[in-house]
Amino acid sequence: MSLLVPTGGVVPCQPWPHRLVHGAWRVGLEDLIAERPYFVVAERRFADQVGQRNVIVDGGESGKTLNHAEDVVVALIQAGLTRSHVVVALGGGATTDLVGFAAATALRGVDWVGVPTTVLAAVDASIGGKTGVNLALGKNLIGAFHQPLGVVVDSDFWLSLPEVEWRSAAAEIFKAGLLRPELMERLESCSTAREAANYAVTAAELKLDVVAADPDEHNLRLALNLGHTLAHAIETQGNGRVQHGEAVAIGLAAVLRLNHPQATHHISLLDAWGLPTELPSWADAAGLVDLMRRDKKSNTDGLRVVLPGANGSCHLVDRFDPERLIEFAV
């Protein structure tokens, strides 16, 4: 077991080019890329917001396939993509993952900017340069670390989001709170997920700090996987029946019960925000264990899991028995 985040928090150890910009997305984009030529790859529902020189994708987790990434690259090249262009990914987290991966591999890599249109994507997927697509074997098993030039957070996109999206984001914001006590203090006064989402940008900034300190996930960045080992397995098995944030809430509840002095207190907050904190009835425990054994953070020594400690600290545990996570998830 090794200490990942000591009490006192994270200090970025290197200059970091990837920027977080707020406001109207066209203005933020110009702020990031100045006069460089660009193509927007947008979800269909935003087709009317982007100009003619763009590519449309369906969005959603089911669209995160290698074939769709190829479609995006082909469309961009046919539209005239060169290495001088910037690719702009406009949509939810599945879209920023897919389009970021297309940008990572088109012409062996072109610059990109994320414009997340959901709170969850603004807090999580669009930040930190993890891009990728899913395999039937599991989520994000093909991908690349490809840092965007920056991310533009335009909260106008959030106005029409359904309740489940706010809940999903609140789970990731809660995770950030476990790593940053002053954020958790504020979250404790939030009685709904939507209130918690007021701290979306604070959570995004925490993620950016952690990633800046360890972009390639050698140590510190692993802390961001708090609750995610079980969550990814649930999502893969759920195959659309559960949102990312809901699965994360179940995963966080499990690691809290397993290890944390304030587990009950913390879990009651997730409950209050309407997030699930136990395995769904359809879950198959043996299947989840198998999926966890294939986790990307595992190595030849077995499963690696992050466990939360007191005051924003957390620990990396090797050779963890995945069955224990299941045991504490109910």
Added chain:
Amino acid sequence: MSLLVPTGGVVPCQPWPHRLVHGAWRVGLEDLIAERPYFVVAERRFADQVGQRNVIVDGGESGKTLNHAEDVVVALIQAGLTRSHVVVALGGGATTDLVGFAAATALRGVDWVGVPTTVLAAVDASIGGKTGVNLALGKNLIGAFHQPLGVVVDSDFWLSLPEVEWRSAAAEIFKAGLLRPELMERLESCSTAREAANYAVTAAELKLDVVAADPDEHNLRLALNLGHTLAHAIETQGNGRVQHGEAVAIGLAAVLRLNHPQATHHISLLDAWGLPTELPSWADAAGLVDLMRRDKKSNTDGLRVVLPGANGSCHLVDRFDPERLIEFAV
């Protein structure tokens, strides 16, 4: 026009971890990765040389597709791949390109080692970390810069190579000679492609020096594309009718005729080695021009081409008219 390689040659400007090792491949591999666990992805014809924990691919340029890369990643993950493993690519240049790309994207990137089994792959594809697959639109349009831990050159693999493979390698060795005058001096005394291939390792070392000085192809590395703008277009149009090295010879002859004081002298050497130095009869000039306009090295300003100068120097020219290359290729 800007000077890429000044007279006097290339000086690597940074420490470079990617190593070149000679000898029996199993010994060289252990030298590179010590005790780390690994999987070999090998072409079918070498299936008997690799152990049980391996993945077999068909090899060849037609196998360089995104679907095959996905097949390789799936097979590796099913075999138990983790980020601690090393992936070993054993085969010709199409195989090291394909498997290197699978390694670049599996689990968002695992370490890899190239074991080229052809002279051409030893001189060119396996060196320098350019990995990728082809699209119908053109060669290597999806890929990644992913440096191998090293490359093992085991010349026992070369014993049974057909004549066309030696010729193909000789074209790339000749290109290295245009950048390193002391190599060209020696090549001038070679009367056959097979003799020229004695300088394969010298050419590989030159490539490694250039890549070490500019791994992401911002400037100096572009010099290695000498002759390749037209060559890639010919290969794409030829669709299997021409080998990479043959297309490179035609491309080199074109830039020599266009620009070089010793063009006739140099081209006679390519002729002597049995390499083509003019466009094949099936070539469609207008189609080649279109393909060149989509070249990855192009930008919004137009086509970028590398032209050879005297004494190992070369120049980068922007806004080049691709029709001029066609004009000088016949």
